[in-house]
Amino acid sequence: MLTETNQISKITLYWLDKSRSQHILWLLEELKLDVHPLGKSPVIDIQAADAAKPLIIAESVTILEYLVEHFGKWLVPKRQEWLRYRYYMHYAEGSFMALMLIALLTHTIRSAPVWFFLKPITTGIASTLGTMYTAPNLKTHLSFLEDQLATAPNGGGFFCGNELTGADILMIFPLEAAVQRVPSFEKSYPKVYLSPTKRPVKRFSEASGEKYIPVSDVAMGL
């Protein structure tokens, strides 16, 4: 196992455009660790200088927890903020991302290439899902998050307090997915809207030679 005192020779991030790899990339940026992006996302392999084989880790939360535990303890808050931190480790991929996956599914149904006489049916299903489920739930979640940013300990501004933590990094992916689906997002949820602006873009482009495409680039409805 790697420790802060081990030498790492290489961390490879298996990358996919507009994917959860974004938050792992941001984390690697915060930790000032070198990254070599490759295939699928997000998976990392870590090659320690003194180890025969690389360590391979999948699942965003596992990757995040491993990296902050070994290389970035300052991204894990203490005391009352810690409980919020643990909460967001589950909330981001559990409650919030689950909702965004339903929104993605609805969008897929709406834009599916079907026979023209079936189109009113698929459009109707998508509209009902959007109106009855996704829109009201999204409003509930985003209002809650706006309030969380305002009331977080020590003046707030970040999800667990007044400083960046691993939780903010993990939240970026579902938040970006939400931004592209809510019209006038910046006016309704100004504090939440500012979160995605903290993403690192330069480092990925420099490391990979590829253009970084944020998930919020494409506007999609509900």
Ligand SMILES: N[C@@H](CCC(=O)N[C@@H](CS)C(=O)NCC(=O)O)C(=O)O
């Ligand atoms: N819960 C997993 C989800 C991983 C996941 O679904 N990744 C997507 C990109 S965000 C992916 O690899 N999709 C490509 C595919 O399924 O082939 C995590 O947090 O790592």
